[in-house]
Amino acid sequence: MVNDQDQLRQPILDSEPDSTALEASNQGDGLESPLEKVLSDTQLPSFKRLRLATWIELNLLFRLAAPAVLVYVVNNFMSLSTRVFAGHLGNLELAAASLGNSGVQLFAYGLMLGMGSAVETLCGQAYGAEKYDMLGIYLQRATIVLTLTGLPLLLIFLLSKPILILFGETPKLAAEAAVFVYGLIPQIFAYAINFPMQKFLQAQRIVAPSAYISAATLGVHILLSWVAVYKLGMGLIGASLVLSLSWWIIVGAQFIYILKSSRCKETWSGFSLQAFSGLWDFLKLSAASAVMLCLETWYFQVLVLIAGLLENPELALNSLAVCMAISGLLFMVSVGFNAAASVRVSNELGAGNPKSAAFSILVVTIVSLMIAVVEAVVVLSFRDVISYAFTDGETVANAVSHLTPYLAITLILNGIQPVLSGKHSYPSS
Structure with missing residues (x-):
């Protein structure tokens, strides 16, 4: 592993030349990227250098960010639509789905995504250093480690009912949440394969295919959820099983793309x-990334568990669930x-x-x-009506309206936190 990383530190050109940017700079040793040449060109006036650099970076950034955000x-x-289907079954079902999702499943998501971030760093540096053969090795190595990590998570999912009761949730609510969690068990191992593949493709600047696959799968997911919940009457277990199936559809489609695409042949x-x-x-490196992301998700879980202990747990969970669902959805923009x-x-x-690396952090x-x-x-503009997308309850809508100002502050803080925290992993790789 150490030898692999030592090889990645060679300064080898990775980017494709941009003719406009190259014309804007008259200096460079032939190994610098167009952005690095502009940033290093002291003969250009400061404002012009900043303008050119910003234009180059924005073009590069949005080509990656737009499909990644999608x-x-x-x-x-x-996941949000699954909770919406559960919410229209009743307040108890919405509370159970929210508790199962945020109280149990979010832990697995944060852990797997955090560990998968090590692939993003290693593969990104390998691609920049033109060590293309190492990307496939890192992908397979990460999949093995994450799959093994999924085994203890499986035990947590199976014991979710007594665990939730231990944390003080009512037996009725814990039982319903456990039913929802059982259907998410296959999702654990879909995460273990999906996140390494996703990072493997992103490191090569291949993001559009994943966006198309996810968008197509969303349509299938909504249709199957409607059939399972309303036509077949499968309730919470049907909703969560469909969610797991949808993630496996994404895994299969991305794997086929990697096998068949000429862009991945190297x-x-x-x-x-x-x-x-x-x-x-690799486990030590990925664990460091996972701990950082898990700390960010655990405070959400703590809020959900505390809400379930309040005098009216269904109302508390439902109103908090609406705010967290909105926050989680918009948080994905920052994650992208x-x-x-x-x-x-x-x-x-x-x-x-x-210089290009530092400038990229500033711009993003x-x-x-x-x-x-x-x-x-x-x-804030839609604070009084935003909850009706999840449930028809007027009491929940009023509670959400009172929480919305705090939600707005959270959105702003979450707008910069993922980007700033992401840079800490680069030097250590």
């Missing part, structure tokens, strides 16, 4: 026994920008362009913050 938003919306050369070497080193920034920075570092942070402010304003 992927994360659509994937989150699948980075995927088939299964290799080399993937079984360095598992412990984080993914784009991770690819940009790791590619530039792999190619030996430190400002852009993500601006978008978050707009989101907060929109949410």
Whole structure:
């Protein structure tokens, strides 16, 4: 593992030349990216250098960020739509689905996504250093580690009812939430395969296919959820089983793309026994990424568990669930920008362009913050009606309206936090 990472530190050109940017700069040693050349050109006036650099970075960033945001938003919306279907079954079902999703499933999501982020960093630097053969090895190595990590998570899902009761939830609510969680068990191992594949593709700047796959799967998911919940009467277990199935559809489609696409022929050369070497080193690296993201998701889980202990747990959970669902959906925009920034920075570092890496962080942070402010304003404008998308209860709508100002503050803070936290993993890789 150490030898793999040492090889990635060679400053080799990775980016495709941009003719406009190259004409804007008269200096460079031939190994710098167009952005690095502009940032290093002291003969250009400061304002012009900043304008050119910003234009180059925005073009590179949005080509990655737009489909990445779509992927994360659509994937989150699948979970959100499942809770919407549950909510229209009744307040108890909405509370149970929210408790099962945020109290149990969110832990698995945060852990798997956090561990998968190590693939994003390693593959991004390998791609920037033109060590293309290592990307497939990292993908397989991550899949093995995440699949093994899923085994103890399986035990937590199976014991979700007594665990929730231990935390003080009512037996009736815990039982319903456990039913929902049981249907999400296959989703654990879909995460274990999906996140490494997703990061593998993103590191190569291949993001549009994942967006198309996720968008198509969302349509299938909504149709199957409607059939399972309303036509077949499968209730909570039907809704969660369909969600698990939808994630496996995404996994299968992405794997077929990797096998068949000519864009992956240099980075995927088939299964290799080399993937079984360095598992412990990869586990330590991925665990560090996972802890950071898990700490961010655990406070959501704590809020949900506390809400279930209040005098009227159904109302507390339902109103908090609406706010968290909105926050989680819009949070995916920032996560998408984080993914784009991770690819940009790791590619530039792999190619030996430190100024470009630092400038990328600055630009993506400002852009993500601006978008978050707009989101907060929109949410405040619809504070009195936004809950009716989830449930018909007027009492819940009033409670959500009172919580919306705090939600707006959360959206703004979440607009920059994922982007800033994402950069901490780069130097350690």
